[in-house]
Amino acid sequence: MRRVAAEARPCYTNLVIPQYLRAYFWDIDDGSFDPHAHPEYTIERILELGDSKAVGWLQEQFSEEQIKEVIRTNGRLTPKSANYWALIYQIPAHDVAVLRLLTHAKR
DSSP: OOOOOTTTSOOSSSOSSOGGGGGGGTTSOTTTOOTTTSHHHHHHHHHHHOOHHHHHHHHHHSOHHHHHHHHHHOSSSOHHHHHHHHHHTTOOGGGOHHHHHHHHHHO
16 A cells, blocks of 8 residues: 655645634634635624734635625624725725615614
8 A cells, every 4th residue: 555645645634714713703613614615704704803814814815806895795794894994995985885774874
């Protein structure tokens, strides 16, 4: 039987979500969670709760357009987070669902 080098064998100890991000995903089985299968959930969670390291990971994993789309359409971001990220990504407030809802509620 031919032996396979350790580097060539699949490694099942690597998490799909890095260890330092697990606290942001307390409500799921983070050992089997695939962030790319659930991009809106993953992006929303990091934008809402993540620190700069988590946001760096997010920006490595998802395109700028994917992140912008979540900012525009996600209804679960808080107005504060939605406003912050809209400013960072230069998205007009009238294009952000949460901020539109807030504006309509004030009328």
